[in-house]
Amino acid sequence: MDDQDHGRGGPALSVHGLSKRFGNRVAFEDVSFEVGRGEVFGFLGPNGAGKTTTVRTLGTLITPTSGSAEIAGIPLVPQNAERIRRRISIMPESPGLYLRLSVAENLECFADLYRTPDPRERIARALRTVDLADRADDVCASLSKGLRQRVALARALLSDPQILFLDEPTAGLDPVATRAVHELIDRLRRRGVTIFLTTHRLEEAERLCDRVAILNTTLRTIGRPGELRDQLFAKSLTVTTLAPLPDPDHIFADLPAVDGWHPDGSCGYILAVSDPAVAAPAATRALVGAGADVLSISSLHHSLQDVYLELVGTDTPADEQAGRR
Ligand SMILES: Nc1ncnc2c1ncn2[C@@H]1O[C@H](COP(=O)(O)OP(=O)(O)OP(=O)(O)O)[C@@H](O)[C@H]1O
Ligand SMILES: [Mg+2]
Numbered sequence: 197m198d199d200q201d202h203g204r205g206g207p208a209l210s211v212h213g214l215s216k217r218f219g220n221r222v223a224f225e226d227v228s229f230e231v232g233r234g235e236v237f238g239f240l241g242p243n244g245a246g247k248t249t250t251v252r253t254l255g256t257l258i259t260p261t262s263g264s265a266e267i268a269g270i271p272l273v274p275q276n277a278e279r280i281r282r283r284i285s286i287m288p289e290s291p292g293l294y295l296r297l298s299v300a301e302n303l304e305c306f307a308d309l310y311r312t313p314d315p316r317e318r319i320a321r322a323l324r325t326v327d328l329a330d331r332a333d334d335v336c337a338s339l340s341k342g343l344r345q346r347v348a349l350a351r352a353l354l355s356d357p358q359i360l361f362l363d364e365p366t367a368g369l370d371p372v373a374t375r376a377v378h379e380l381i382d383r384l385r386r387r388g389v390t391i392f393l394t395t396h397r398l399e400e401a402e403r404l405c406d407r408v409a410i411l412n413t414t415l416r417t418i419g420r421p422g423e424l425r426d427q428l429f430a431k432s433l434t435v436t437t438l439a440p441l442p443d444p445d446h447i448f449a450d451l452p453a454v455d456g457w458h459p460d461g462s463c464g465y466i467l468a469v470s471d472p473a474v475a476a477p478a479a480t481r482a483l484v485g486a487g488a489d490v491l492s493i494s495s496l497h498h499s500l501q502d503v504y505l506e507l508v509g510t511d512t513p514a515d516e517q518a519g520r521r
Contacts, residue, residue: 206269208233208359208390209254214263216249223249226263227415231392231407233358236385238405239394242508245411247394248289251361254392255286268358285357289364291348295337299328299347302336306351315354322350326380342373349380359390366397378404402500416507421500428506429498431472435465435479438489447486451478466496 209231216223224246231237239247252258254267256277265272268283293302300319307315323329326346336344345365352360362381366374374397381391381404395401401408402421409418417424440462441447448457448467453474457467469475472495483490 205233206266207231208235208268209237209392210266211254212264214250214253214265215261216246216253216258217261222413224411225414227411228263229409229415229418231390233390234385234388235406236381236391236393236404238401238408239392239411240396240398240401240408240504241394241411241416245508246413247411248363250411251286251363251392251394255284255361256280257286282355283357284359284361285352285355286361287348287352287363287365289367291344293336293344293347293351296335298333298335299323299339299350300332302347303351303354307354310355312354318354318356319350322353325353325383326350327376342369342376345369345373345377349377357389359392360384361392363394364396365393366395366400374400398499398501398504408500410504410507412508417503421503424500424503425498428503431469432496433467433469433472433476433479433493434460434496435467435483435493436491437463437465437483438491439463441465441483441486441488447482447488448479451475451482454479463491 207230209229211230212228214227215225227246227250239250241247249258253260254265254272256267256272259274260272267280270276270280270283272280294305297305300323303319303322304315306312307319312318320329323332326349328343328346328350331339331343336347339347349362349365352362365381366377369377378400381393384391393401393405405421407418407420408424410416417427419427444457444459444465448454448465451467453469453471455468455470457465460466467475467479476493476495480490480493483493
C-alpha cells in the first residue's frame with residue numbers, strides 16, 4: 197500500500213484500552229474510542245482529567261503505558277512516530293513561539309524543522325487561512341494573546357495535516373477572536389480535516405463537534421451531544437398558567453404521550469412526556485378546553501453543560517484522584 201494511502205477509508209483515530217501513568221499517578225486509564233475521518237471530535241473533562249496527556253500520547257510525543265491505538269490507520273508504536281507525525285499536527289495549550297522573531301520568521305523556523313516542502317507557499321497559505329497575512333513582519337512579542345494563538349494555529353497548518361489536535365484553542369480569547377477560531381474550524385472541517393478538540397467551553401463543543409467524549413481519568417461517555425442529552429434526561433414540558441389550575445390532575449392525567457406531572461411553583465407544571473410533539477398540542481387543547489389562561493408551554497432544553505455536570509459535577513477532582521492512586 198502506498199504510504200500516503202495507508203489506512204484510507206478506516207477511522208482517523210482508533211484507540212483501544214489506552215492508559216498513561218507517570219510513576220504511580222494515573223493520567224488516563226483504559227480509554228477506548230474511534231474518531232471518523234473528517235469528524236470534529238470534542239474531548240471534554242475537568243482540569244487534570246488527562247486530556248492534554250491523551251493528545252500528547254496520540255500525537256507521539258509521549259508513549260502510552262498500555263493499550264494500543266492507530267493514528268490515520270498507522271499503529272502507534274515508536275518506530276512509526278515519524279510516519280504518524282507527517283499526517284498530524286498539534287496546537288498545544290500554550291503557543292510556544294519565539295517571541296523575539298517575527299510571525300513569518302517563526303513559521304520559517306518550524307517549516308524548516310518539519311522539512312515542509314515549498315515552505316514559502318505553505319507559510320503564505322497558512323497565514324491567509326488564519327487571517328494574519330498583514331501581520332507577517334510583526335515581532336511575536338508585540339502580538340496579543342489571541343493573535344499569538346492564531347500564529348500557533350498557522351504553525352499547526354503548515355504541514356497540511358489530515359488530523360489536527362487542538363488543545364483548548366480558544367482558552368482566554370475574547371468573543372470575536374473565539375468566533376474567528378470557530379470559523380476556521382468550520383473551514384477545516386469542510387476541507388475534510390479531522391479535528392480533535394479539547395475544550396472547557398461546553399457551548400463551543402455543542403456548536404462545533406459531531407460527537408463529544410467526556411473524560412475524567414476514565415472515559416465517562418461518548419456520543420452526539422443530542423444523544424447524550426436524551427440518554428441522561430427524561431423529556432419534559434413546562435406549562436405556565438396565569439392562575440393556579442383548580443384540578444390539574446383532571447387536565448393532565450389522561451393526555452397522550454404524557455407519563456406524569458408535578459407542580460413547579462404555584463402556576464407552573466412540569467409534564468414528563470414520551471414525545472413532546474404529541475404531548476404539547478394535546479396539553480394546549482386540554483388547558484384551553486378547561487378555560488385556563490396559558491402563558492407558555494415549552495420543552496425543557498438540557499444543554500451539553502447539564503450532561504457534563506451530571507456526569508462529572510459530583511466527581512472528586514481528577515487531580516486529587518490521580519494523586520491518591
Ligand atoms: N509530565 C508529567 N509528569 C507527571 N504527571 C503529569 C505529567 N503530565 C501530566 N501529568 C498529570 O496527569 C494528569 C492529567 O494531566 P493533563 O494535563 O493531561 O490534564 P488536562 O485534562 O489536560 O487538564 P487541564 O484541563 O487542566 O488542561 C494530572 O494529574 C497531571 O498532573
Ligand atoms: Mg490540558
